[in-house]
Amino acid sequence: MSASSPTSAAPIEAAQVRRARFAGRPDLWGLLLLTPALLLLIGLFAIPAVFSVLGALTGKAGGLSLEHFRTAITLYGRDIVFTAWLVCLSVAVIALLAILIAGYLILGGNRLAVRALAWLYRWPLFVPMICAAQMMRSFLAKNGMLNNALVASGALSPAGTTSLLDWRGILITFVWKQLPFVTLLLAGAMAALDRSMIEAARDLGAGRLRVLFGIVLPLVRAPLLVGCVLTFVTLMSVLSVPVMLTADSPTMITVDMAYRINTFGDYGTADALGVISYLMTMLAAWVYLRQAARERGP
Amino acid sequence: MNVAALRWVPRGLGLGLLAFAVFGPIGNLVLWAFAERWYWPHALPSQYGFAFWSRVFAPRADAWGSLGLSLLIAVLAVVISLLLAVPAGYALARREVPARAILMLLFLLPQAFPSLPIYMNIARLFYSVGLNGTVPGVVLVHCLHGLVLAVWISAAAFAAVDREQEEAARNLGAGPLATFATVTLPAALPGLMASAIFVFLDSLDEFTGTYFVGVPDIITMPLLMFHAAMGGNYQIASITALVLLVPSIAFMLVIERFLKADVLSKIGG
Numbered sequence: 062m063s064a065s066s067p068t069s070a071a072p073i074e075a076a077q078v079r080r081a082r083f084a085g086r087p088d089l090w091g092l093l094l095l096t097p098a099l100l101l102l103i104g105l106f107a108i109p110a111v112f113s114v115l116g117a118l119t120g121k122a123g124g125l126s127l128e129h130f131r132t133a134i135t136l137y138g139r140d141i142v143f144t145a146w147l148v149c150l151s152v153a154v155i156a157l158l159a160i161l162i163a164g165y166l167i168l169g170g171n172r173l174a175v176r177a178l179a180w181l182y183r184w185p186l187f188v189p190m191i192c193a194a195q196m197m198r199s200f201l202a203k204n205g206m207l208n209n210a211l212v213a214s215g216a217l218s219p220a221g222t223t224s225l226l227d228w229r230g231i232l233i234t235f236v237w238k239q240l241p242f243v244t245l246l247l248a249g250a251m252a253a254l255d256r257s258m259i260e261a262a263r264d265l266g267a268g269r270l271r272v273l274f275g276i277v278l279p280l281v282r283a284p285l286l287v288g289c290v291l292t293f294v295t296l297m298s299v300l301s302v303p304v305m306l307t308a309d310s311p312t313m314i315t316v317d318m319a320y321r322i323n324t325f326g327d328y329g330t331a332d333a334l335g336v337i338s339y340l341m342t343m344l345a346a347w348v349y350l351r352q353a354a355r356e357r358g359p
Numbered sequence: 360m361n362v363a364a365l366r367w368v369p370r371g372l373g374l375g376l377l378a379f380a381v382f383g384p385i386g387n388l389v390l391w392a393f394a395e396r397w398y399w400p401h402a403l404p405s406q407y408g409f410a411f412w413s414r415v416f417a418p419r420a421d422a423w424g425s426l427g428l429s430l431l432i433a434v435l436a437v438v439i440s441l442l443l444a445v446p447a448g449y450a451l452a453r454r455e456v457p458a459r460a461i462l463m464l465l466f467l468l469p470q471a472f473p474s475l476p477i478y479m480n481i482a483r484l485f486y487s488v489g490l491n492g493t494v495p496g497v498v499l500v501h502c503l504h505g506l507v508l509a510v511w512i513s514a515a516a517f518a519a520v521d522r523e524q525e526e527a528a529r530n531l532g533a534g535p536l537a538t539f540a541t542v543t544l545p546a547a548l549p550g551l552m553a554s555a556i557f558v559f560l561d562s563l564d565e566f567t568g569t570y571f572v573g574v575p576d577i578i579t580m581p582l583l584m585f586h587a588a589m590g591g592n593y594q595i596a597s598i599t600a601l602v603l604l605v606p607s608i609a610f611m612l613v614i615e616r617f618l619k620a621d622v623l624s625k626i627g628g
Contacts, residue, residue, distance in 0.1 A: 088450075088454045088455045088456055088457070090450075090454065091450040091454030091455065091456040092450070092456060092457075094446035094447060094449060094450035094454070095446070095447045095450045095451070095456065095462065097442075097443045097446070097447070098443040098444060098446070098447035098466075098506060098510060099447075099462075099465075101443055101502060101503075101506055102465065102466065102469070102503075102506065105477075105481060105499060105500070105502065105503040106468065106469045106472075106477060106503060108484070109477045109478075109480035109481045109484060110472065110476075110477060110480075112480045112483070112484065113476045113477065113479070113480045116480070171366070171370065174370045174374065177374055178374065178377070181374065181377055181378055181381055182377065182381070183611060184381050184382070184385075184608070184611065185381065186611050187560060187564075187607035187608065187610055187611045188385075188604060188607055188608070189563075189564035189566070189581065189603055189604075189607060190564070190566065191564070191566045191581045191584060191585060191600075191603075192388075192564075192584070192600040192603050192604055192607075193384070194588075195388065195584065195588050195596050195597065195600045196384035196385060196387060196388045196600070197384055198588065199384075199387045199388065199390075199391055199593065199597075200383055200384040200387040200388075204402075205387060206383050206384075206386060206387040206390075207383065209402040210379065210383070212402075213402070237380070237381075237384065290471070291470065291471075294470065294471055294472065294473060297473040298473040298474045298475040298476075298567065299567075300475060300566070300567045300570065301566050301567070301581075301585060304589075305585070305588055305589070315475050315567075318475060318476065318479060319475075319570075319571075322479060322571075328479070328483060331476075331479060332476065332479075332480070334476075335473070335475070335476025335479065336476070338473040338475070338476060339472065339473060339476070342471070342472065342473055346471070
């Protein structure tokens with residue numbers, strides 16, 4: 062060790078020289094390494110995104126026009142409202158349940174119960190959305206396992222069973238599928254918190270729910286918001302679940318988009334609905350960002 | 360009875376309800392996969408068996424073709440996504456790239472946009488160049504989200520590699536390429552494996568993009584499942600869904616071995 066110490070300054074110097082040589086110069090090699098990935102992103106994302114906006118704004122006669130939006134709102138206005146309402150409700154339910162589960166994981170008193178919960182909640186994490194749809198189609202049906210279990214437990218009479226395959230089915234499927242993802246994000250962030258503040262509050266006699274909502278939650282708001290926005294975006298573009306679970310109207314606008322294209326080849330109206338779904342997503346992101354900014358401000 | 364034991368009543372009830380909510384739907388699917396006769400209003404099938412399994416996996420049935428096609432597409436999507444994402448992730452983590460924050464954001468954008476309208480327009484563009492209904496077309500569509508996942512995870516994996524080891528190799532006379540191949544790449548390999556698995560699963564499970572771009576010839580497992588389900592064949596849909604579940608649940612059980620905490624903490628950094 063002692064023999065090498067006089068020379069150990071030289072490598073550090075060499076590294077500094079190497080870094081200094083490139084400082085201030087645009088890193089052409091770095092850009093070159095990025096180019097192929099960027100090209101694919103432009104071809105498969107930027108260009109189609111621009112096309113969808115242009116398609117929505119170009120009238121049948123060519124030229125700028127809002128006629129596709131008029132058609133979309135006249136024919137599918139109810140579906141637009143239904144989609145916004147259902148996705149918001151799903152995200153709200155997911156956020157609340159995720160807070161409660163992640164909160165129990167960090168504040169729960171019994172180690173065995175915490176470990177059982179940690180093992181249990183994440184099973185649906187990687188279950189494909191379309192498999193979840195097929196499961197719920199049988200589970201929530203009039204003769205499904207849920208109703209059978211309720212009848213067997215005496216909570217429901219056999220005549221009182223109803224099929225949940227309507228908006229409730231979509232809601233349940235969305236929550237089932239996305240809850241583990243948001244919980245995982247939230248539990249990870251909570252586990253990284255400094256425990257001393259939590260323990261101090263507990264020692265002062267604060268109840269677990271008060272510690273969760275008063276101390277822990279404000280510190281993990283950022284990952285919770287990220288999880289909620291990502292979930293919102295994901296749910297906005299699910300086609301399989303509404304198609305497979307219900308033939309009711311109103312339905313989600315993803316179904317309408319597929320219908321306009323497959324039945325009429327009507328890209329204009331489908332693109333208008335697509336742009337409306339972008340706008341809804343941007344609105345959701347903006348509301349969250351404003352909320353986050355307001356809480357950070359004075 | 361003491362208080363500690365009484366506390367297990369709400370705990371057990373809560374955990375039991377959650378277990379039913381999590382495993383009930385999966386259980387119902389498994390029942391359907393092995394049900395040969397199940398008539399309303401019976402709560403359970405009246406006859407179980409493998410008859411539908413042998414029909415799904417008959418030597419010349421659609422399922423083998425779909426399974427092979429799904430695996431082929433997923434492997435190609437992994438290869439292409441990683442070939443593009445590894446250099447990009449390395450550049451974002453290690454090089455002084457201009458406007459790095461904007462570039463990182465750009466690679467997040469597809470995840471922050473509803474993807475169905477994008478797929479719709481990809482299908483329209485692919486139609487004009489003859490990529491619709493072909494394997495390369497579907498692979499490219501799967502690469503969109505595959506690339507985003509792979510860039511973010513590999514950038515985090517490279518950022519977690521110890522810089523001093525790289526500099527030590529450079530100071531011992533190794534060139535930049537040799538340093539990358541012998542020091543950086545091996546150290547980042549678990550993270551890159553994780554991103555490969557994510558891309559693989561994402562492609563295997565992808566439905567919406569394949570639905571628009573794959574028509575009419577590319578029937579992957581999710582599409583086979585969808586057609587069976589919409590045709591009212593619960594057994595075949597359930598068997599196909601179970602086959603799709605195996606890799607997803609297997610990965611869920613081992614994810615922590617691949618995604619180490621040091622890499623996770625660098626995601627988005």
